[in-house]
Amino acid sequence: xxxxxHDIQQCLEVLHNxxxxxxxxxxxxxxxxxxxxxxxxxxxxxLKNRAESKSLIVLLADxxxxxxxxxxxxxxxxxxxxTQERPTTIIxxxxxxLASNMVADDGSVGxxxxxxxxxxxxxxxxxxxxxxxxxxxxxDPSPAHFGQITDAIKTGVDYVVQWRQExxxxxxxxxxxxxxxxxxxxxx
Numbered sequence: 001x002x003x004x005x006h007d008i009q010q011c012l013e014v015l016h017n018x019x020x021x022x023x024x025x026x027x028x029x030x031x032x033x034x035x036x037x038x039x040x041x042x043x044x045x046x047l048k049n050r051a052e053s054k055s056l057i058v059l060l061a062d063x064x065x066x067x068x069x070x071x072x073x074x075x076x077x078x079x080x081x082x083t084q085e086r087p088t089t090i091i092x093x094x095x096x097x098l099a100s101n102m103v104a105d106d107g108s109v110g111x112x113x114x115x116x117x118x119x120x121x122x123x124x125x126x127x128x129x130x131x132x133x134x135x136x137x138x139x140d141p142s143p144a145h146f147g148q149i150t151d152a153i154k155t156g157v158d159y160v161v162q163w164r165q166e167x168x169x170x171x172x173x174x175x176x177x178x179x180x181x182x183x184x185x186x187x188x
Contacts, residue, residue, distance in 0.1 A: 004118065007161045011122055015130075019158035020044060022149070025059065025132055026087045026116035028142050028171045029149055031157060032059075035129040038099040044131055045101070047156040050138035052101055057089050057110045057174070059130045061123040066111060069097050069129060077179040078113075084175070087112060091178040091187065098129065112174055118163050134173060144170035 011021050018040040021032045031047060033040035035058045045052050060066060063078050071094030081088045095102070095109035103109055112132070114120055123130055134142040135149045143149045146165045154160055176188040 004121075004163055007118070007163045008122055008125060010159050011161065012126060014159045015040075015126055015128075017158075018043075020047065020156070021159045021161065022135055022154060022157045023118070023122070023161040024116065024146070024164040024167075025119050026112075026114045027174045028144065029135040029146055030132040031135050031153065032130045032132055034126075035059075035098050035102050035131045038101055041099045041101045041131060044133060047153065048133065048136070048138045050133075053105070054138070055104045055108075055110055056102060056131050056133045057112055058098065058102065059112055059114050059119060059123060059132045061114060061120045063113060065129070066092070066113075069109070069111070070094055071096055074179060074182070076182060080177075080179070080184060081113070086172070087115070087174040089174045089176045091176065102131065108178075110176060118161070142173055144172075 014021055015034050018037050020043055023030060023032055031044055033044055066073050070092040073092050077090055089110045089112040091108050091110050093108050095107055135153050136142055145168050178185040
């Protein structure tokens with residue numbers, strides 16, 4: 001548990017200073033930063049060589065946190081998500097309080113409530129949403145585990161989390177849905 005706490009402390013320091021982290025999530029390893037810090041978000045786009053028109057995902061720890069970052073969300077979506085076996089990212093309309101380069105042109109944002117212990121601890125202690133995007137250069141395959149992450153990504157961030165690096169079980173990205181008037185539109 002000492003390594004876990006060390007990683008949390010290092011991540012918090014980097015995040016508070018507008019830096020990038022490479023960290024395990026409840027799906028695949030991700031590149032992350034403060035989702036409210038525009039310059040930090042820009043660093044993620046630059047590292048991935050990704051067009052800003054392609055949105056990034058926001059990670060939150062609790063349903064109530066969604067109320068701070070989305071105008072009038074339909075909370076019934078969480079009943080649906082609770083029935084899903086796979087982690088689910090929800091596209092919400094009416095994004096609030098996030099860096100402008102986190103919000104799609106139509107005002108929407110993708111949010112996933114994480115179950116992963118490391119992510120939940122980090123988000124709760126940071127007290128802000130985290131960016132999460134696959135740890136790869138845009139267009140390359142998403143790494144299924146830490147060992148598949150390229151050196152370009154590892155050296156392009158300010159801190160690489162040690163926790164769970166040894167795991168080799170293949171992970172998948174989340175499914176992505178849009179909740180419209182109580183109906184699911186599956187996007188991925």
